[in-house]
Amino acid sequence: MSSAQEHVKVVIVGAGFSGLGLAIRLKERGVGDFVVLERADDVGGTWTANTYPGLTCDIPSHLYSFSFAPNPNWSQTYSPQPEIRDYLRRCADRFGVRSHLRTNVTVDAASWLEDEQLWELETTAGTYTAEILVSAMGPLTEPKLPDIPGLASFEGKVMHSARWDHDYDLADKRVASIGTGASAIQYVPEIAGAVEELYVFQRTAPWIMPHGNRVITDFERSLYRRFPLAQQLVRAGVHASRELLVLGFAKEPRLMRLLERLSRAHIQKQISDPELLRDVTPDYTIGCKRIVPSNRWYPTLEQPNVELVTGGLQEARARSVVDSRGVERDVDAIVLGTGFHVTDLPIAYQVRGRSGALLEDVWQGSPRAYLGTSIPGFPNFFMLLGPNTGLGHGSMVYMIESQIEHIRNAIATTEEAGATIEVRPEAHEAFNRDLDARMRGTVWDIGGCSSFYLDRTGRNATIWPDWTWRFRRLATRSDMSAYQLSSPKPAVTVA
DSSP: OOOOOOEEEEEEEOOOOHHHHHHHHHTTTTTTOOOEEOOOOOOTTTTHHHHOOOOBBBSOOSSOOTTSSSSTTOOOOOOOOHHHHHHHHHHHHHHOGGGGGOOOEEEEEEEEEEETTEEEEEEEEEEEEEEEEEEEEOSSBBBOOOOOGGGGGSSSEEEGGGGTTTTOOOOTHHHHHOOSSSHHHHHHHHHHSSSEEEEESSSSSEEEOOOOOOOHHHHHHHHHHHHHHHHHOOOOOOHHHTTHHHHIIIIIIIHHHHHHHHHHHHHHHHHHHHHHHHHSSOOOTTTTSSOOSSSSHHHTSTTTTEEEEEEEEEOOSSSSEEEEEEEEEOOHHHHHHHOOOOSSOOOGGTTTTTOOHHHHHHHHOOOOTTTTOTTTTTEEESSSSOOOOOOOOOOOHHHHHHHHHHHHHHHHHHHHSEEEEEEOHHHHHHHHHHHHHHHTTTTHHSOOOOOOTTTTOOOOOOOOOSSSHHHHHHEEEEEEEETEESSSSOOOEEE
């Protein structure tokens, strides 16, 4: 084992909602020997990394916060990025975890040392060893760059929406925006009024619902501050209404026709041009890809300086882009709204388990984990927001808090037994077999689209295909029988 710069009981990698939430809950339980390694200069995760114009959460504000730290001061029913980032910074201060935070530290590799029963991490700040390693690196931080022929030789400005360059002035520029996912649907209306020409390249039309965002009144905020129960009731109501969407998503996809009618009416109300109406109307079941709320997307596409280009981008040249029909358009800048590495997580190429194999060697392009948290062959290793913990309808914070409780129980088990903990292969396989069975017949399975939910084998490795309360029930139970403990003594199974 190489000389370690620092040894701690628990290393948490990432300081977004996941890592920060776990840090707070560990400290609450009396676990103080941990560090949180964060490559940015402060907490916030995706809400620090992403700063593009118009960035707003598409989950209601009252639901998109820790249950143990409600925020009565949200300005809108759907929170803008700076407010969420600042909320997380306040949580770090309020719950006293900043002393555990190591910022501007990137983890390059992590390996399980079998003889020492420790994790060894190589970072830009030196070497760490830990008894327990937790990955809290969310799926919406690492930009996915498209393979566009000639992009490297483009002489103008190229930037990804997740790495927005605010020093570059788009005013009076000719801009090509690639992609029509959730990010583009927010930033395109923001920049359209400033640019000279905006070419929006679309491969697949998204389903878009009317947006119910509104300003939260001073009276409401005052009420929430004086009577926290009022905000808790609003949160519960929002959660219940979102949970009902599972009926259409996962139980009876024919019910999605109701949402589809609402979306079609939204399109027809906002689009007057027949050709554009045809181009923006999807040909797959709503919900198969991520549904996005917006009241500004369709009117923006009808602006005289905006052109929707269907069929995608064929190539980039020194000062232009060429569409799939061979039409060339001169541009000064290219904005890539092309999403993130969701099913091909970078961590898969950084973490090595007991056999020395990388996570990617085990997954082979199709990530799987028990409760999206644990993988056989990787002792004392846990993931937050791992495979199949994503939602098409609700708040990821609910899933995060469920996993946090699961990890806290697992850590407590290791402390009591003085041993390492690892999910049993048969429990891991049974869980994923059941998950795949539940996925069959869902809108993500039969909806007729290709989405970022699917891994390179075609399996949906992103979405949890059931009620969120069912995930929480599985994750938060105190029974740890899915795991085995290992120590210098023969391995024993938790009763």
